[in-house]
Amino acid sequence: MNNVKASRFASPAMYVSAALLVFSGLMSAQTAPPTQPKVVETSVSTKGARPAEFRDITYLTVGENKSTLDVYQSPNPGPSPVLVYYHGGGWWKGERPHSWTSFRSFLAMGFSVLSVDYRLTPVAPAPAAVQDARCALSWLKQNAAKYNFDTNRVVVYGTSAGGQLALMSGMMPTSEKVDLPQCSDLPKVAAVLDFYGPADLVDITSGGNHRGWAARWITDTPDPAAMAKQMSPMRYVRSGLPPIFIAHGDADPTVPYTQSVQLQKALDTAGVPNKLFTVSGGLHGKFNEDQKKEIQSAIHDFLKQQKVLN
Numbered sequence: 001m002n003n004v005k006a007s008r009f010a011s012p013a014m015y016v017s018a019a020l021l022v023f024s025g026l027m028s029a030q031t032a033p034p035t036q037p038k039v040v041e042t043s044v045s046t047k048g049a050r051p052a053e054f055r056d057i058t059y060l061t062v063g064e065n066k067s068t069l070d071v072y073q074s075p076n077p078g079p080s081p082v083l084v085y086y087h088g089g090g091w092w093k094g095e096r097p098h099s100w101t102s103f104r105s106f107l108a109m110g111f112s113v114l115s116v117d118y119r120l121t122p123v124a125p126a127p128a129a130v131q132d133a134r135c136a137l138s139w140l141k142q143n144a145a146k147y148n149f150d151t152n153r154v155v156v157y158g159t160s161a162g163g164q165l166a167l168m169s170g171m172m173p174t175s176e177k178v179d180l181p182q183c184s185d186l187p188k189v190a191a192v193l194d195f196y197g198p199a200d201l202v203d204i205t206s207g208g209n210h211r212g213w214a215a216r217w218i219t220d221t222p223d224p225a226a227m228a229k230q231m232s233p234m235r236y237v238r239s240g241l242p243p244i245f246i247a248h249g250d251a252d253p254t255v256p257y258t259q260s261v262q263l264q265k266a267l268d269t270a271g272v273p274n275k276l277f278t279v280s281g282g283l284h285g286k287f288n289e290d291q292k293k294e295i296q297s298a299i300h301d302f303l304k305q306q307k308v309l310n
Contacts, residue, residue: 034090034160034213034254034284051075051100051107054147059116059139060132060183065123067132069139072100072113073147081153081190081308083111084136084169088160088285090213091129092121105296106157109309112149114140118165125220126231127178133165134172135183142185151187153308159285160255163197167233170242176230190308192244193299196255196285199263201228209256237266243273243306247295249282275302 051072060067074080083106087094096115097103103113118132137154144151158166170189172178179186198204198214205215205228221227229235244267248260257278264276277298279291287295303309 034088051112053100055098057139060135060180062119062124062128062180065119067116067118067135069114069116069136070096070098071147072103072107072115074107074110074112076110079144079148079150080110080112081155082114082140082149082151084114084116084140084154084156084166086116086118086133086156086158086162086165086169088158088162089120090211091126091161091217092213094120094161109300109303111155112147121217125216126218126227129161129165129217130168130172130178130231131180131183133169134179134186137169137186137189138183141187144187153190154187155191155193155303155308156189157193157195158197159195160197163194164199164201164231164233165197166192167194167197167199167244168231168236170244171233171236173236178230189242191242191303191306194244194246194260194263196248196252196257196260197233198255199233199259201232203259204256209259211254234263234266237263237270237272239270239272241267241270241272243302243308245275245277245299245302247277247279249279249284249287251281252284254284273306 051074054071054073056068057071058066059069083103085096085103087096096117100107100113103111103115106113114136116133116136119128137156140149140154141151143149156166156169158164170192174184201214201218203209204211205218206225218224218227218231246260246264248257250257260276264274267274275298277295279287282291300309
């Protein structure tokens with residue numbers, strides 16, 4: 001927006017125009033699908049961490065749609081911990097990163113990586129994305145021996161809408177009967193990395209923090225109100241959940257920071273090990289290099305404390 005100087009020569013119309021531009025920008029952020037956030041990565045050394053690459057593997061076929069993933073297999077000997085990554089984009093758009101370099105820090109920690117695509121809203125509304133996210137875990141378990149995966153050390157990770165998918169992958173019980181029949185055999189998730197993901201879908205689809213991009217994900221379902229509740233990670237907070245690491249900027253205009261605060265409070269009450277890393281002044285995934293390094297260090301420490309990493 002152009003600067004408008006407050007002077008005796010400024011007309012009322014100029015102030016009205018400026019206000020409208022600000023309002024328009026705020027409304028756009030609430031209705032348009034969020035820009036796909038990047039994996040929070042740093043310039044950590046990758047020496048000795050280059051993986052074997054297996055691209056465009058179909059892990060699920062529903063009708064004419066094929067959901068695919070990439071595997072970046074750790075070169076380290078012995079079964080490796082596995083990071084399963086779900087991209088963001090408001091369940092509406094986006095795709096998985098197509099380079100192992102997006103996961104350099106995690107590869108350096110010894111992880112193998114699954115980078116997952118899933119059905120988006122234009123293809124299928126909720127709960128399709130959650131079904132796919134969990135089917136990717138089922139595929140992981142079925143193929144663990146082939147890729148040398150340690151199914152006791154599976155970490156799910158997502159950014160924005162992908163954060164919600166990571167939470168649902170680690171928190172939703174099978175009793176909800178959302179899982180597809182062919183994907184019922186899931187490994188136990190060892191930890192969840194939730195980066196500014198929506199935790200209360202009721203709040204952002206019909207409550208005080210309404211977001212049009214979120215509402216579209218559930219609009220075409222028979223009972224949107226019931227679906228919003230079922231797709232809310234907050235609904236499944238209980239004792240016995242895997243440890244959960246949350247990262248969120250306190251100035252996020254897309255997914256309210258308060259959602260992560262409320263999630264942490266609920267996890268504390270339930271006695272679930274967790275950490276909320278607040279990025280001071282952080283927007284929707286737009287963190288500077290120092291903040292990214294701090295987050296990666298905090299993740300490493302958290303996963304070591306939870307005995308996911310040695």
